[in-house]
Amino acid sequence: MELPASFVDYTRSLLGEEEYEKLAVALQQEPPVSIRFNNEKWKVQDEGLSAVHSPFDRVPWSSEGVYLDERLTFTFDPLFHAGCFYVQEASSMFVEQALRQYIKEPAIMLDLCAAPGGKSTHARSVLPEGSLLVANEVIRNRSQVLAENLAKWGHPDVVVTNNDPADFSALPSFFDVILTDVPCSGEGMFRKDPVAIEEWTPENVEICWQRQRRIIADIWPCLKPGGILIYSTCTFNTKEDEENVRWIQQEFGAELLPLEVREEWNITGNLLKDESTGTVHLEGIPVYHFFPHKTKGEGFFLAVLRKPCIETDDNETKKAWETINSQKSVISKSTIARAAKKKGKHAGKGVPSVAKELMDVAQSWVRDIGNYSLLTDAETVYAFPNARLEELEALRQNLKVIQSGVSVGEVKGRDLVPAHALALCPVLLRDGAFVVEDISYEQAIAYLRKEAIVLPAAVARGFVLLTYRGVPLGFVKNIGNRANNLYPQEWRIRSGYLPEELRIL
Known part of the structure; x- marks a missing residue:
């Protein structure tokens, strides 16, 4: 891979010669593959791992994330389509630490830039019971992908929206938690996405940090006083990372919150140099960088900020709550x-x-x-x-x-x-509501291609819940000589062939 010269110069200056060379080597290597299990459908306790073909290395900062030895043929794994696991980059699973350490009570959370749904499904798994997740995506077709992935994950306390961040201004002081995984220059995804390298320019970095500030300015009023903002990017530079965090502190009076992390995770701290001395102060500024030469994952940045608590007699706060209450x-x-x-x-x-x-x-x-x-x-x-x-x-x-x-x-x-x-929602589907028929791998793939299924003659007519390895896969209507396939047309596997070598869980 040939990296842009401007990126090389800037990042070498940021990290120093020795660290940059280690990063450059890491960017030429194959990226690790990681998935996150859905504990509602497939328990990830040690005894449960014997159900799969090989042992896993755990993602250390995620309770349900694991690394795989190789990339599997996910498209042809029925358990993937059943929502038993989600293919997610390991570094981004660090969002779990922010939620677990600061969200202890049921909360209303907004994932503002949510598609395709990795962080949304993750958040829904770790939020306290009784919480509500609002997952938003501004681009229409991506919002449909987001809705599909959340439907597969199978939680009822989720709302999917398709709005610009500015649209949320109608809901002042509504959310306890807002995750802003903002659009960025994508430096941290260079080895996974060649397009990110082609599109990277210093000018694009400038556009990105300004766009990111507009997004934060639009959404900040929607966060409750005392609420938590999680700011994240998949990039390395301080313009989109530390400098934007500093801007949020100065512009809105936000408090930067620390996270408890383990030394062996090899997470990098603050990289922003003191303007007066030109030196980097790593201590006391709780921001978190993931670099692929130090952590097993892609580039990622995260910071946690708390909105100032305003006294209840503050007129602006009163007005905000009156607006919300009038809508209810x-x-x-x-x-x-x-x-x-x-x-x-x-x-x-x-x-x-x-x-x-x-x-x-x-x-x-x-x-x-x-x-x-x-x-x-x-x-x-x-x-x-x-x-x-x-x-x-x-x-x-x-x-x-x-x-x-x-x-x-x-x-x-x-x-x-x-x-x-x-x-696909085990929390909601009542046991015994439907006749259940467990099917083979070949039948499962046929079902996921939306082909007709033939069931044993003994299976009762009517709606039947198909399972694969005991996991619900979807419905058919059994009419005797065949079963009408009720799998969503837009979700079907379009490929008409099976790979010569199948690698599935």
């Missing part, structure tokens, strides 16, 4: 079901109601139904936690919500067809 209406199941409105040419027309008989069917599919409300959006029935209905209503009133909770079923004529997301 008294909500019941029937109120929300009737309140949903179609947009565009159907604006102002009520959403068709779902027959009570079908709502009763949906209730019979849901575990602990008393903790959830069944809401309707067009002809979809979805479940959302009762405890977060007010927050959902505020989000729906002010943002473009593309997915909330878990889809339970879709009305097709006189039937309610179980939604694929329900199969």
